[in-house]
Amino acid sequence: MVKETLGLKDIVAEKLTKREAQSGPVSANDTISIRNLSVYYGDNQAVKNVTMDIGARDITALIGPSGCGKSTFLRSMNRMNDLILGARTEGEIWLDATDVLSPATDVVELRKRVGMVFQRPNPFPKSIFDNVAYGPRVHGIRRRDQLEETVEQSLIRAALWDEVKDNLNKSAMDLSGGQQQRLCIARVLAVQPEVLLMDEPASALDPISTLRIEELMSELKKDYTIIIVTHNMQQAARVSTYTGFFLSGELIEFGLSTTIFTTPREKRTEDYVTGRFG
Amino acid sequence: MATQTTRPPETRITAGAVTRKRARKETLIRFFVTANGAVAMIAVALIMLFLLKDAIPTFRYVSVTEFLLGRNWYPLDEIFGILAIILGSLLVTAVAILIALPVSLGCAIYIAEIAPRSVREILKPTVEILAGIPSIVIGFIGLVILSPLVKELFSLDSGLTALTGAITLAFMAMPTIISISEDAIVAVPSEYRDASLALGATHWQTISGALVPAAKSGITAAVMLGVGRAIGETMAVMMVTGNALHLPPKLFDSVRTLTATIATEMGEAVQGSAHYHALFAMGLVLFAITFAVNLAADVALRRSRR
Amino acid sequence: MSAGISRRIYERFIYSLLAISALVVVAPVILIVYFLISRGGAGMTWEFFTSPPRNHMTEGGVFPAIVGTLYLMTGTLVFSVPVGILAAIYLTEYAKQGPFVRAVRLAIVNLAGVPSIVFGLFGLGLFVLALKFGASILAGSLTLALLVLPVIITASEEALLAVPESFRQASLALGATKWQTIQRVVLPNAVPGMITGIILGVSRAAGETAPILFTVAAYYLPSLPRSIFDQAMVLPYHLYVLVTQVPDAPPHIQWGTALTLLIIVLGMNLVATVIRLRFRRARKW
Ligand SMILES: Nc1ncnc2c1ncn2[C@@H]1O[C@H](COP(=O)(O)OP(=O)(O)OP(=O)(O)O)[C@@H](O)[C@H]1O
Ligand SMILES: [Mg+2]
Numbered sequence: 001m002v003k004e005t006l007g008l009k010d011i012v013a014e015k016l017t018k019r020e021a022q023s024g025p026v027s028a029n030d031t032i033s034i035r036n037l038s039v040y041y042g043d044n045q046a047v048k049n050v051t052m053d054i055g056a057r058d059i060t061a062l063i064g065p066s067g068c069g070k071s072t073f074l075r076s077m078n079r080m081n082d083l084i085l086g087a088r089t090e091g092e093i094w095l096d097a098t099d100v101l102s103p104a105t106d107v108v109e110l111r112k113r114v115g116m117v118f119q120r121p122n123p124f125p126k127s128i129f130d131n132v133a134y135g136p137r138v139h140g141i142r143r144r145d146q147l148e149e150t151v152e153q154s155l156i157r158a159a160l161w162d163e164v165k166d167n168l169n170k171s172a173m174d175l176s177g178g179q180q181q182r183l184c185i186a187r188v189l190a191v192q193p194e195v196l197l198m199d200e201p202a203s204a205l206d207p208i209s210t211l212r213i214e215e216l217m218s219e220l221k222k223d224y225t226i227i228i229v230t231h232n233m234q235q236a237a238r239v240s241t242y243t244g245f246f247l248s249g250e251l252i253e254f255g256l257s258t259t260i261f262t263t264p265r266e267k268r269t270e271d272y273v274t275g276r277f278g
Numbered sequence: 279m280a281t282q283t284t285r286p287p288e289t290r291i292t293a294g295a296v297t298r299k300r301a302r303k304e305t306l307i308r309f310f311v312t313a314n315g316a317v318a319m320i321a322v323a324l325i326m327l328f329l330l331k332d333a334i335p336t337f338r339y340v341s342v343t344e345f346l347l348g349r350n351w352y353p354l355d356e357i358f359g360i361l362a363i364i365l366g367s368l369l370v371t372a373v374a375i376l377i378a379l380p381v382s383l384g385c386a387i388y389i390a391e392i393a394p395r396s397v398r399e400i401l402k403p404t405v406e407i408l409a410g411i412p413s414i415v416i417g418f419i420g421l422v423i424l425s426p427l428v429k430e431l432f433s434l435d436s437g438l439t440a441l442t443g444a445i446t447l448a449f450m451a452m453p454t455i456i457s458i459s460e461d462a463i464v465a466v467p468s469e470y471r472d473a474s475l476a477l478g479a480t481h482w483q484t485i486s487g488a489l490v491p492a493a494k495s496g497i498t499a500a501v502m503l504g505v506g507r508a509i510g511e512t513m514a515v516m517m518v519t520g521n522a523l524h525l526p527p528k529l530f531d532s533v534r535t536l537t538a539t540i541a542t543e544m545g546e547a548v549q550g551s552a553h554y555h556a557l558f559a560m561g562l563v564l565f566a567i568t569f570a571v572n573l574a575a576d577v578a579l580r581r582s583r584r
Numbered sequence: 585m586s587a588g589i590s591r592r593i594y595e596r597f598i599y600s601l602l603a604i605s606a607l608v609v610v611a612p613v614i615l616i617v618y619f620l621i622s623r624g625g626a627g628m629t630w631e632f633f634t635s636p637p638r639n640h641m642t643e644g645g646v647f648p649a650i651v652g653t654l655y656l657m658t659g660t661l662v663f664s665v666p667v668g669i670l671a672a673i674y675l676t677e678y679a680k681q682g683p684f685v686r687a688v689r690l691a692i693v694n695l696a697g698v699p700s701i702v703f704g705l706f707g708l709g710l711f712v713l714a715l716k717f718g719a720s721i722l723a724g725s726l727t728l729a730l731l732v733l734p735v736i737i738t739a740s741e742e743a744l745l746a747v748p749e750s751f752r753q754a755s756l757a758l759g760a761t762k763w764q765t766i767q768r769v770v771l772p773n774a775v776p777g778m779i780t781g782i783i784l785g786v787s788r789a790a791g792e793t794a795p796i797l798f799t800v801a802a803y804y805l806p807s808l809p810r811s812i813f814d815q816a817m818v819l820p821y822h823l824y825v826l827v828t829q830v831p832d833a834p835p836h837i838q839w840g841t842a843l844t845l846l847i848i849v850l851g852m853n854l855v856a857t858v859i860r861l862r863f864r865r866a867r868k869w
Contacts, residue, residue, distance in 0.1 A: 080757060085680070106297040112759035122750035124769055125869055135758040138768070173869070184754070191758055300761060307763045308678055315674030317667050318737065319691035321730050325698060328709040384605025392602055401606055403857070408613045410853045412791025413700075414820040415842050418827050419616050452609055482595045503697070510699025512794040513824065537701045537794070544705070544798055549713065561705040565698065572697035576690065 031056035031225055032077070032195065037091035039072050039081060046072040048249040049091070054242070056194075059217060059226040061236035061257065064246030065272070070229040073246070074197050076100075077227070078114040079107045095195070112139065115193035119200040121180035123172035123187070128155075128164050131172045131183055135191035150190050158186035159216050178209025185216065196220065198228040202235070214239050233273055237261045245269045329565055332558035339552045345559060349525055353543065358556040360536070362525040364563070366440070367535040369527045370515060371508045373444035374451055378504060381448070382455035383490075383497065389456070390463040391485055409453035417514035420446040425518055432530060438520030440533035446514050451504035458503060462496020462582055463489055495582030502575030506568045512537035536564045620843045627840025637804065637822075637837075641830045646841050651808055652721075652816030653790055653848065656800065659725025659812065660732060660789040665782055667729075668736030672778075675737070676744040677766055696734035700794040703731045707799040722812040724800025731795055732785035739781020743774040748869055776863035780856045787852035791845065793820040803829075819845045 032054040039047040046069040054060050062070045072081065077100065081087045093100035100110060112135075123131050132151040141147060151168070155161040160182040164170070172183055181201060188196065198217075202210040210232075217226055217239050230236050236243055237257055244254040245266075253260060253269045264270045336345065340358050348359015389401050424445060425437030432441075466489050474488040475481075490497070520532030521542065527533045540557050547553040631645060638644035671688075679685040707727030717723040747770050755765040793801075801821035809816045823841045826833045 078757060080753065083753070083756065106294070106301070108300060108759050108761055109294075109297065110759075111757055116757040118750065118753065118757075120750065122748075122754045124751055124754065125773060125867070134755070134768070135760075138755075138758065138760040138764050187754075187758065304761055304763055311670050311674045311678055314667050314670030315679065315688050317671060318695050318733060319688050321733065322691045322695050322698075324710065325695075325702065325706045328706050328714075329702070332705075332709050381605045381608050384602045385609045388602040388606045392599060393606070401610065404610050404613050406853065406857075407617075407850060408609065410787065410791075410850055411613075411616065412793070412820055412845055412849055414791070414793045414823050415616070415620075415846055418823060418838070418842050419619065421827060423615075423619065449609075449612055456609065480591065480595060482598055506697045510697070510701070512699065512701040513820075517824075517828065537699060540701050540705065541794055541797055544708070558705060558709070561702050565702050568697050568699055568702075569694055572694050573690075575697075576693050 031096055032227075033092075033094040035092040035094070037073070037076060037089070037093060039069070039076055039090075040088045041072075041084070042086045046249050047076070050249075050251045052244060052251060052254050054225065054227060056225050057221060057223065058242060059221045059228060059240040060242040060244065061240035062227065062229045062244050062246060063231070063233065063236050063272070064252075066231075068246040069249040070246050071199050074116075074199055074227060074229055077195070077197055078111050078116055079105075080116065082107065112191050113193050114195040114197060115188035115191055116197040117181070117184055117188055117199070117201045120204050121177055121184050123175070123180050123183050125171065125173055127169045128172050128175070128183060129168040132186050132190045135187060139191065151186075154186040154190040155183075157189050157220070158182045159212065159219070160186055176209070178205050178212060181205060181209065181213060182216065185213075185220075189220075193224070195225045195227065198226065200229050200231060203231065210235070233261070233275075245272060247272070325565070329558055329562040332555055333562040334555075334559075336552065336555040336559040339556070345556075346563070351523060351539075353547070353553040353556065356552045358552070358559075360539075360560055360563070362523050362527065363534050363536055363539055363560070365525070366519075366523075366527045366533040367509055367537070367564075369529070370440050370443045370447060370519065370533060370535055371505060373441065373529065374447035374508045375501065375505055377444060377448035378451045378455055378508075379501060382452045382500075382504070383459060385452070386456045386459035386463060386500075387485060387490070390460045391481070391489070405453050405456050408449065409457075413450065413511060413514045414517075416446060416450060417517035420514055420518040434530055436520060436532065438518055438532055440519060440527055440529050440531065443515045443519035443533060443535070444529075446518050447508045447511055450511055450514060451508045454507050455500045455504040458500035458579075459493065459497045462493035462500065465496065465582075466492040493582070495578045499575045499578035499582060502571050502578060506571040506575065509571070510537060510564065510568050512541050516541055536560050540564075617846075620839060620846055623835060624839030624841075624843030627836035628843065632837075632840055633844070641804070641826060641833055641837070643837075646819065646822060646844055648805060648808055648817045649819045649822040649841070650844065650848075652800075652802075652818040653820075653845075655721050655809065655816055656724055656728060656796070656818060657786050657790050659721055660728040661782070661786055663726055663729035664732050664736050664785065668733055668782075668785075669740050669778060671733075671737045672740030672744055673766060673771075675741050677762070677770065692734050692737055695730070696738075698731075700731065700792055701797075703727055703795040704797050704799060706730075707795060712799055718813060719798065719800055719802075719815050720813045721800055721809055721816050724796045724816070724818075725812075727795045727799045728789040728792060731792065732789050735785035735788060736778075736781055739784065740774070740778045743777025743781065744770060746777060747773045751869075773867075773869075776859055776867075780860045780863075783852050783856040783859070787849045787856070790852070791820055791849045793824055796821060819848070 034050055034052050037047055037050045038045060050073065062073065064070055075081045076089050077093060079100065081089060089101055095113065099105060124134065129151055132154050133147045136147055136150050152161065155164065160179060163179060172180065175183060202213045205213065214235060217228065220226060228240065240257045242255065243257040243260040245252045245260060247268060253264055253266045260269060261273050264273065336358065339356050340348065345358055345360060347361050349361055350357050350359045351363060389398055393401060420442060425442045428434065428439060428442045429437030470488045470492050471484055474484040479487060515535055516538035519535065519538065521534045521538050522532035523534050524531050540560055544557050547557055633645055633650065634647050635645040636648050637646070675688065704727065707723055711717045711723035711726050712719055751769045751773065752765055755769045796818055800816055801818050802815040803825055805815065805817050819841065823845060826838050826841055
């Protein structure tokens with residue numbers, strides 16, 4: 001455990017030096033504002049009165065023990081919780097000027113802007129091409145050349161193009177798990193979202209695929225606001241700029257990852273990131 | 279909440295024309311799909327309604343008690359008592375289930391617990407084939423193969439008896455009873471089996487003492503559905519029972535069932551006549567019986583799933 | 585030890601009984617198929633399938649009855665499949681727990697249990713008389729469509745439920761609407777299962793006699809039906825007529841007709857099973 005703590009600190013230290021080399025402050029404008037968000041499943045309150053601002057073009061990691069409400073929190077940002085019977089949401093989420101939780105909000109438009117990558121790769125049993133083209137097609141793009149362009153661009157961005165460019169008509173089900181997950185990322189990118197929600201996107205993958213996904217995220221954060229849920233502390237420390245620590249539905253601490261993983265304010269946060277958590 | 283005021287109330291992705299159009303389309307689809315979901319319900323309601331509509335005029339000619347308990351059925355004289363016919367249906371059905379139950383249960387247990395995989399792979403499709411044979415074909419076989427056999431075996435004057443009908447019906451009810459009981463036995467949680475075996479019970483003791491009792495609700499439902507199938511069966515039973523009226527109906531004698539009476543007499547009944555209405559009333563009785571039986575089966579199935 | 589032996593003998597005995605009961609179920613199936621093939625096989629000539637009955641059904645074939653059965657199957661398909669699939673979509677994709685859904689489910693269970701002769705009465709009352717379709721292919725198809733509706737709904741529902749929830753989630757998360765998701769992701773993956781159910785339903789319709797007695801079946805027609813408002817000769821009813829009303833019908837015509845019907849019905853069952861198996865093997869989720 002001690003070793004792991006050291007590992008974390010190393011990662012953070014390395015990042016700090018890198019960051020200093022970069023110019024300018026971390027993103028100043030907060031594109032996602034969450035205000036007093038509470039989510040209930042029947043009587044069970046899974047998210048408790050969470051307030052936070054998430055910066056644009058940054059990676060924000062959400063950590064916390066199992067069942068603390070990370071996924072629930074994430075799913076409220078693209079209203080996927082709407083699909084769960086008995087789920088009820090209170091509070092506010094603002095995406096720029098969009099009132100995410102308002103009943104008047106068009107969830108279709110919202111989900112175009114807020115893409116989601118799931119824990120298990122979930123490609124459709126269609127060809128690679130049709131998987132990536134699914135979103136654009138659903139949103140009304142019919143022209144073949146346009147679709148081809150989008151598919152290629154998305155696969156390139158998802159770092160999958162070189163591996164699949166010769167057999168785009170192959171079934172997505174024949175790809176490896178890691179490739180499938182990158183395909184799912186490409187599928188989301190093809191919709192051209194602004195925000196990417198990733199719920200433990202690498203937890204079902206092998207270490208090498210995990211690394212590739214992490215690299216990909218660092219690449220993507222130039223253009224996207226990324227929120228990632230992870231159980232992997234090293235991963236959070238490596239890829240994210242900000243980290244939020246959840247415990248029993250509450251946001252215990254939220255700040256720069258460098259702070260959270262080295263000198264957290266809260267004892268509970270420290271216990272968790274150092275693995276002393278009961 | 280504090281920051282809310284800093285944001286413009288107008289939002290980019292609400293209330294656009296596209297959004298409204300899409301929402302309208304989705305609502306329309308939802309409505310259309312739901313309407314189709316309701317068709318089964320409407321159908322059942324319409325069946326009840328139309329049976330009632332054409333059955334009720336019967337009671338201008340006879341009272342309900344006379345109809346249900348009357349001993350004589352002389353439609354041409356407008357005497358409509360269906361007691362003998364109801365009892366005929368019940369007799370044939372009861373005997374059919376008496377035959378089908380042990381065989382089906384034995385077969386279900388065999389398939390679920392004992393048969394080696396290869397045998398099971400043959401047995402299950404065979405049961406499905408039996409379920410798929412049209413009742414008219416079963417009736418035909420019953421008429422030309424089974425009824426002479428029954429006649430010989432019991433040295434009767436005619437092979438067209440309630441027993442012949444019951445045997446025929448038994449085979450038609452078996453697939454239902456077998457497949458649903460088998461499902462119920464297979465669905466028993468493995469802990470039951472493990473617990474029983476761990477206590478030193480033999481395989482058979484486990485089957486009879488743990489599995490079958492645990493599958494009781496499912497088996498009950500299976501039998502109920504078998505009863506429903508048997509009592510509503512028309513063509514086969516009509517072809518092999520001789521259709522003579524006897525009160526009380528006897529096992530080795532010709533018998534007349536509700537279904538067979540409707541099927542044979544509706545062709546001759548003048549539309550709108552007392553006879554026509556009486557046949558609808560008979561259909562209503564049949565519908566009521568099967569409705570109750572199916573309801574009971576449904577309750578049992580629900581219980582078994584819990 | 586001797587207790588152990590006698591117990592083992594006892595169990596042997598029980599197992600034999602169980603095996604025998606399985607045999608009791610299987611044997612008649614084999615016998616029926618055997619009788620039909622051995623006695624009806626001889627009558628199965630090309631001419632039998634392609635010529636009408638002649639000389640008061642003591643000669644000729646079953647051509648018009650096959651045609652009528654095909655017409656009825658088509659009609660049944662047309663009326664039952666769209667409604668059945670949409671109803672299943674309602675139940676799996678749209679329905680929320682509540683009294684309405686409970687009523688719908690109960691109705692489906694009960695519709696499945698309604699005796700076929702009652703469907704016949706209902707078809708007579710509603711389609712033939714009240715709606716004035718007369719005894720016709722239209723009335724018969726509608727009646728049979730109601731009869732097979734529960735089969736189609738149940739099978740389609742099963743097929744829809746087998747489509748993983750993650751497909752729906754992925755599609756919705758990409759901003760697809762519910763209907764787009766159903767159309768593009770859910771249905772394509774459920775189709776093979778649905779086809780199986782649909783074929784089973786229609787094969788059931790093809791074998792039914794009681795519901796068509798008063799709604800469409802004709803004893804004998806000199807010519808083929810020309811419109812959906814015409815009556816039709818239909819295989820199961822034709823067999824009934826041959827067996828019960830034509831005492832001098834030669835056995836090979838009776839058995840041949842029965843075999844023809846069985847081939848159609850079981851053939852469709854076989855096709856359904858093959859589709860199901862191939863699909864199971866082919867699918868990767
Ligand atoms: N669909 C649901 N219906 C009811 N309760 C749910 C549902 N999903 C989650 N919950 C409950 O809400 C709480 C938070 O769950 P959530 O999945 O958000 O946690 P998590 O932090 O993502 O956990 P994990 O790290 O295991 O993914 C848990 O108590 C869980 O049992
Ligand atoms: Mg989670």
